[in-house]
Amino acid sequence: MDWYMSSLSSATSGPTDNLLYMYENAYQGFAASLEPEQAEALRKQSYVLGMYEDVPLKLHTTHTPSFLKSQKASTTLGFQRSQHDGSANVRWDLISIPSAVIKSSSEHNSSRRGILMLSCNRFTRYYYVHVEGNTTGVLSPRDHQGHGTHTASTAAGSPVPGAAFLGKVMGTARSMAPHARVAIYKVCWDSNCWNSDILAGMDQAIKDGVDIMSLSLGGSDMFYFDNSVTVGAFTAMEKGIFVSALAGNEGPESGTVKNGAPWIMTVSASSIDRDLPANIFPWQWTTITGLSKYAQAGLDKPVGLVYNKGIHGSNMCLNGTLDPAAVKGKVVLCDRGGNERVEKGLVVRNAGGIGMILANTQTSDRDLASDPHFLRAVMVGVTTGNTMRQYVMSDPNPIVRVTFTPYRLNVRPAPVVAKFSSRGPYNPSVQILKLDVIAPGVDIVSAWTNDAPPTKSPFDKRRVQFNIESGTSMSCPHVSGLAALLRAAHPEWSTSAIKRPITDGKDSSVADPWTLGSGHVDPQEALSPGLVYNLTRDDYMAFICGLNYTIEQVQLVVRDPSVNCSRKFSNLGELNYPSFSVIMNENRTVIDYAREVTNVGAPGSTYQVAIATPRSVAVNVQPMTLAFGPVGDKKRYTVTFAANSTNGTDIDKTYGFITWYNREHRVRTPMVFTYMLS
Template sequence: MCVWPESESFKDDGLGSVPSHWKGACDKGQDHKFSCNRKLIGARFFNKGYAAAAGALNASMNTPRDMDGHGTHTLSTAAGSPVPGASVFGFGNGTASGGSPRARVAAYRVCYPPVNGSECFDADILAAFDAAIHDGVHVLSLSLGGDPSNYFDDGIAIGSFHAVRRGIAVVCSAGNSGPALGTASNLAPWIFTTGASTMDRDFPSYIVFEHRKAMAAGKSIIKLKGQSLSMTTLPEKTSYKLIDSAKAGLANATTKDAQLCMIGALDPAKVKGKIVVCLRGISARVAKGEAVKQAGGAGMVLANDASTGNEIIADAHVLPATQIKYRDGLRLYSYLNSTKNPTGFITKPATVVGTKPAPFLAAFSSQGPNIITPEILKPDITAPGVSVIAAWTRANSPTDLAFDLRRVAFNSESGTSMSCPHVSGVVGLLRTLHPEWSPAAIKSAIMTTALEMDNKGELILNASSLPSSPFGFGAGHVSPARAMNPGLVYDLGDADYLDFLCALRYNATVMAMFNGGPYTCPGEAPRRVADLNYPSITAVNVTAAGATARRRVKNVGRPGTYWAFVTEPAGVDVTVTPSILEFHAKGEEKGFEVSFQVNNAALAKDYSFGALVWTNGKQFVRSPLVVKAMA
């Protein structure tokens, strides 16, 4: 493809694409004051599918410009250049940099304001895939997705298949429908699917109050740690009356709406000048603060419900506010209900690094098992996705709420949309370091070197402070430095994925859609889904006869000998054959078989987790083992 020369300015033709006469010149191999052997850098938009549903579009829709902020935030996370002095209202101040800061970037807009509940249409997504493939990109970062569906009905699965077979790595978000199991999306094995977890940076803001104990003990100062990016603060150590929002509703408002601090549900006569305690859920977190502000409240404490547990997010609130954990919320509600005149104050937020434990899995992060192909573990990996600071558009507020008129250059956002470009950036670095590696090899390198332990040396927890599992974090939390030299990789090519589809018994028409032409599936010994050479190994519905999974690993380091070490899933015996692999050259491949035998069906009837590690004493190539016994 072509790119306009650095010495020549490019005038936006309103279409967000290379002018047709330039493209035609490139297609003919001509050089008209610009280089035809360089990759396209630019922005394009695709909205014909959207227009088919929405009707005639306003001219303002015909642009790749980001009016929302989501695309700016994710693209700068993946490949933004280093920018000193980046912060959100002064918080998190430092140098912001994308994962691949020297990469050239191209933006493909496919999402628009919702129509009938849909924002991103398959027709536009597939058109963008086609353009990206033609433009010669190396990595595609897709912070979008929908409900899981069969791969032949999934536009992202189809488009990403054609990208991957052309050597383009595709990274996608797992979704924000957690913590329920079976909620992960973007489930195709050729997609690199990311969950979201925290990092070791906090923005603490405390709610402080005096709790009277027994008469002899007097009072005790209680400080409950929350998170906030509030740009306005209350006077230090000046107490305000506290009120439970459930007791501050208007006469015509339901108790539930008041408890959730819905807009228009709070009574100004009860709220004015007070700090209001609201419950998280249903409405946007910052919108609850706006409800308190409209009613004349001085500040807000947002308490998590049971489902969100310890996942507290630093938001750019419109009034002094902080968000606290579920258990701390219970303590605060207990104080409100046991005290005649409860008072307290909210401290000014700060920026603190090195917090523990970190990372832990975000409650919103969608989880496995894979409901389309249970033999393929999803998500594949987890990465920072909570309170991530990155670039933002001036066309939208930091909260994406209509009442918020503030504008910022950088914003803090949370979601698997934010974790996806973290992984994309790492993929870009590995693509530069190892240009000969396939997308599958890069995925393997990142997965098999990921960390399942937090900075306290314990298994990564979930938002309820309980041990998480591969259904939440996949192979673990991404570790870029370790991924550079993985030792061994699980590689895959076109035929592997096509045979995988054959194993799903896709018919000739569907196979041709993926292959771009007829494809003959293996006849006598068709490939089993369980034998896809994936970096994680999952065996489902294992009977008394046991189950096997075949894998092969490629040496991408020095010659040497690797030994297999297994952490067996509860209730399962695991045998690796052979258990020693000796490599004499770089690029050499060796196969092995993993056998599963259930010894205690009660322990393995739901799902049981373990790990297989190949090591030469220096590198540790780790694969999650996931086993479910036949019910």
């Protein structure tokens, strides 16, 4: 500490009270609040490897254990609570960043939510500097927003019977890892998560010796060496800590995935087989189905339906645009966009409307969102919205009736990739297939803080014990909890070995691997994967050196001043990753990659290979049979990819699978092909 303070004081000729954090575990360095000229003076010092401006990352939000059958997986591992002494047979530590401890009260406490709290911490120093001390929030580990409570209790917590959201989806709430202990590190404030605060939280978590890190936050990723999550996660990996993080909510555009370093499990979002339907009955029409979280009585009798009644912007139900005389006592059709969805319902209610149909448009064609509106409200898609608009504008007296259903199960198809989920490739390293896997992230029921309303609107005075949220923030803790189950079952496995069974997802024929990685998580399959792909710190070091950074920048990532990159990959795809991302061009039409797999199944196992490949690329695997000896035996195989076409468009964005199989196991490895002009 003295050295940091002395260095800071001598370089900046200023006080040392602007020193915010000193990092010991996740990073080697410190965070300070400096004026531009002070930062420049410090940058010129010979002992400074790098200096980076702090930027905020974002939270990504917009029945699942039963859907995933994780309860069955937990039972298989012997983690059911004893009927006699109430104790768990196995416990392990899982941490959640960002998150917060649930505020306790006599009727609303953490035991009601079923979370076994190990510790709670807050990291606020840069946030406090950023707002110049002007904050109305309470700088406490307690959750005043809900995001942390929701994500933490998705990953871990005991079952809670009678859980419901405003009377909907009533049942038993279950987490992925029911007997895990949770450590909380709150690093996000006012929906912003500053890099220096995040790194401080990760630094403390590594010091505390946690087993799993769950990171439901993300921002813009440019370089590995200036990303706090990437750097902190590398050190966590060195310590044997499994790190999972969200992929982001910027889909469906390609190249939007976040947190794509290969030592991070990158998780995107999918739907489940339950939705929250509402029925719309236009006069003399067949029933139209939409989505809604509204849980009270519908409209038994038809009422008038209006659209675009007011000044400019009334079609979107912007604040102050609706004509109360035209709206009072009627259902209002509102276009999505221009303001928050929940705010539209408030605008309709304040103008005297008694219901709302919120419709996607061609310019706002995103996932349907079932919000907890202030009035009867239904969300519909573009096609239904266009039909409703046509009806209102063509009928002189349009009328409608609306009813609501608590929930609907066995919805098909499911799972479906959420439209908001970010897609690959991961631009800083396109030779590694990212994202890794998809997990439930649409309309997820989980615990909620008593300090925040379900809509997060200041006008909402309702309080709930459970809320329904969507986003890759919600999918990430599903995988974190599953990783905790695997860590408890196989404590000898490396973090990379744990990753392979999780990525051995369900069939992905409905979408490409840039959209869903290796597939949808399957806890039952993950328990007995047969083969795993192992990676060491040295493997990751060779990968980082292959990024063609300066030695100083490499040292920033790996926290090792002795690194000289004597070993580096000439092609980043050489990393022993459980997938292939093959980059071709007119001068590079044949590519060889090798992989090594480790037997974690029965001794003496033998596997055959099956190949599914696009016509434009020939794929040859050698050998075609892998015969293993004892558990832990390793075998290598080589894959040759050869272009069958001289037309790059025939190759670009195609994909296939290599599957090693026997009677007990099916180990599928996705391969994707990209054609880039040299």
